[in-house]
Amino acid sequence: MSELVRLEVGDGGATIRLDRPPMNALNVEVQEAIRAAAQEATDRDDVSAVVVYGGEKVFAAGADVKEMATMPYTGMVDRGAALQSSFTAVARIPKPVVAAITGYALGGGCELALCADFRVAGESARLGQPEILLGVIPGAGGTQRLPRLIGAPRAKELILTGRMVGAEEALRIGLVDQVVADDQVYEAASALAARFVGGPSYAIRAAKEAIDRGLETDLDSGLEIERLHFAGLFATRDRETGMTSFVDNGPGKAVFEGR
Numbered sequence: 576m577s578e579l580v581r582l583e584v585g586d587g588g589a590t591i592r593l594d595r596p597p598m599n600a601l602n603v604e605v606q607e608a609i610r611a612a613a614q615e616a617t618d619r620d621d622v623s624a625v626v627v628y629g630g631e632k633v634f635a636a637g638a639d640v641k642e643m644a645t646m647p648y649t650g651m652v653d654r655g656a657a658l659q660s661s662f663t664a665v666a667r668i669p670k671p672v673v674a675a676i677t678g679y680a681l682g683g684g685c686e687l688a689l690c691a692d693f694r695v696a697g698e699s700a701r702l703g704q705p706e707i708l709l710g711v712i713p714g715a716g717g718t719q720r721l722p723r724l725i726g727a728p729r730a731k732e733l734i735l736t737g738r739m740v741g742a743e744e745a746l747r748i749g750l751v752d753q754v755v756a757d758d759q760v761y762e763a764a765s766a767l768a769a770r771f772v773g774g775p776s777y778a779i780r781a782a783k784e785a786i787d788r789g790l791e792t793d794l795d796s797g798l799e800i801e802r803l804h805f806a807g808l809f810a811t812r813d814r815e816t817g818m819t820s821f822v823d824n825g826p827g828k829a830v831f832e833g834r
Contacts, residue, residue: 577604577605577607577608577611578594579593579594579595579604579605579608580592580593580594580605580608580609580611580612581594581612582612582615582616584619584621584622586769586772587621587622587623587624587769587772587773588622588623588624588625588626588765588768588769588772589616589619589622589624589625589626590625590626590627590628590765591609591612591613591616591625591626591627591628591665592628592629592630593605593609593627593628593629593630593634593635594630596630597632597633598633598635598636598637598679599629599630599633599634599635599636599684600635600636600637600638600639600640601635601637601638601639601683601684601687602638602639602642603639603642603654605639606657606658606661606662607657607661609661609662609664609665609687610660610661610664613664613665613667613668614664616668616670617664617667617668617669617670620833622670623670623671623771623772623773623774623776623779623833624670624671624672624673624768624769624770624771624772625668625670625671625672625673625768626672626673626674626675626761626764626765626768627665627672627673627674627675627687627688627690627691628674628675628761628764629675629676629677629678629684630677631677631757631758631761632677632678633677633678633679633684634674634675634676634677634678634679634680634684634687634688634700635679635680635681635683635684635687636678636679636681636682636684637679637681637682637683637684637685637705638682638683638715640709655714658714658715659714659715659716661715662683662686662687662690662715662716663690663716665687665690665691666690666691666716666720666787669780669783669784670771670776670779670780670783671692671693671768671771671779671783672690672691672692672693673691673692673693673694673695673764673765673767673768674687674688674690674691674693674694674695674764675695675760675761675763675764675765676688676694676695676696676697676700676702676751676760677696677697677699677700677757677760677761678697678699678700678701679700679701679702680696680700680701680702681701681702681703681704681705681739682703682704682705682706682713682717683715685702685703685704685717685721686704686713686715686716686717686720687715688702689716689717689720689721689724690716690720692783693752693753693764693767694750694751694752694753695751695752695753695754695755695760695763695764695767696742696745696746696751696753696754696755696760697742697754697755697756697757697758697759697760698742698743698754698755698756698757699741699742699757700741700742700745700751700754700757700760701739701740701741701742702739702740702742702745702750702751703733703737703738703739703740704717704721704733704734704737705737705738705739706734706737707734707735707736707737708737712734713734717734718730718734721733721734721750723790724749724750725748725749725750729748742754753767773830773831774831774833775811775813775814775817775829775831775833776813776831776833777808777811777813777833777834778808778811778813778814778817781804781805781807781808782804784800784804785797785800785801785804788800789801811834812832812834813829813831813832813833813834816829816830816831816832817829817831
């Protein structure tokens with residue numbers, strides 16, 4: 576794995592740590608390292624939840640414009656799919672993912688945060704999709720994930736103007752889920768991720784996939800996805816444990832194995 580992105584594992588959780596100072600610009604090497612970290616987090620049985628973190632000062636200030644500025648059309652044709660899929664690898668981690676947002680999360684940085692299930696932002700965080708100011712549009716999922724999260728009109732306003740929003744506005748429009756003091760971002764994100772450690776991992780995975788896949792299709796198809804996942808969980812040991820514990824001891828006392 577690249578030195579610019581690390582997967583740090585401990586206590587049942589993991590952190591995908593971006594480390595390309597000063598602004599964590601998302602060049603090709605970082606994109607591919609994010610993909611590798613997401614795949615490792617997916618594969619490891621000792622990881623129940625993931626935090627994506629850029630450090631105390633900045634989450635990620637976008638793509639490496641210097642790298643893109645000289646890229647020809649054919650180069651971006653070849654690179655575009657890989658760019659999208661490297662971020663989608665984070666969205667497809669079958670475990671809860673929390674973005675811990677400090678400082679700027681702009682362009683590709685905002686798109687990376689959109690791949691998380693939850694977003695915790697510091698009070699001074701700034702988020703946005705400023706690609707239009709470069710004469711292009713978001714290319715790593717922003718035109719699709721942002722409207723699904725905050726609605727088409729608000730997403731269009733942000734994307735078509737390139738305007739940045741502060742943490743409080745981001746919270747108000749649903750772009751982030753929690754705002755905390757800047758020096759508490761990672762702690763708060765880790766605490767949220769820790770809530771899923773020791774849970775029924777296959778049920779959590781099924782719930783996340785049913786929601787995500789269901790949002791991509793019509794209601795009837797989404798209900799069928801839910802039905803299949805629901806029935807499938809009756810093959811797990813955690814379902815038996817959870818129901819037996821509920822009958823014998825009441826709710827919330829089951830100790831799950833993740834099996």
